[in-house]
Amino acid sequence: MFSAVRSQHSGVDICINNAGLARPDTLLSGSTSGWKDMFSMGPSWRHPIALPGLQVNVLALSICTREAYRSMKERKVDDGHIININSMSGHQVSPHSVIHFYSATKYAVTALTEGLRQELREAQTHIRATCISPEVVETQFAFKLHDKDPEKAAATYECIKCLKPEDVAEAVIYVLSTPPHVQVSLALTAHPLEEASHPQRRTAGRPQGVGTTSWPPQALCLPADWRYPDEAHGAGDLVSCGELGLPSPPLAAWLLPLDFRC
Structure with a gap:
């Protein structure tokens, strides 16, 4: 795939890792084949550039990510961007047992993005890493998860207000529009969150809430030297999009404690 990109377009300046899937196999009764299928491009998935058994989520x-960075480095691109489309399941475990294993793969994406940020800093590059974590997005995801019960899959999107793929695309465009000294991580939700009006409120299993009482709340951007506060050091210094002259990102509710500017 990257060889084709190199020959047709010279290389990669922006890499967006978007693919992901889940299977309805719980931790206590799930099948090994189901877990493997969750990671792998199964027999029902066909693409000209797919590699058999390539693990999708991780x-x-x-x-x-590795190949995109190599492409940037070879061409001396120092302002590239690697964006991982994660999930809120990568930051808090859902009560729905059928996606617990999927959640584990998304926690891996959270760790991989933070590790990438650290390695980019060590490499002294200005290439940025960003994580975008949506809630439920109305795609074919549920139909793959419940492939033997299409009615249940359809009901997944009918019982709650979902994000649209366009919402995630707008978040990607927003992230790419930020100036080089600003790094943003976004969690996207289709619902207003009460916690967004309490900048220093922490709830079990969730990141620190930030925002205003309006909806969508003002997502916060970070100066280069910002560090996520620990329990002993208060809220720290936060800079709003308005103070940086940036528009509010679409549907941003939480700023996640990772992927900040190197």
């Missing part, structure tokens, strides 16, 4: 993301 390994494919890592391979694409």
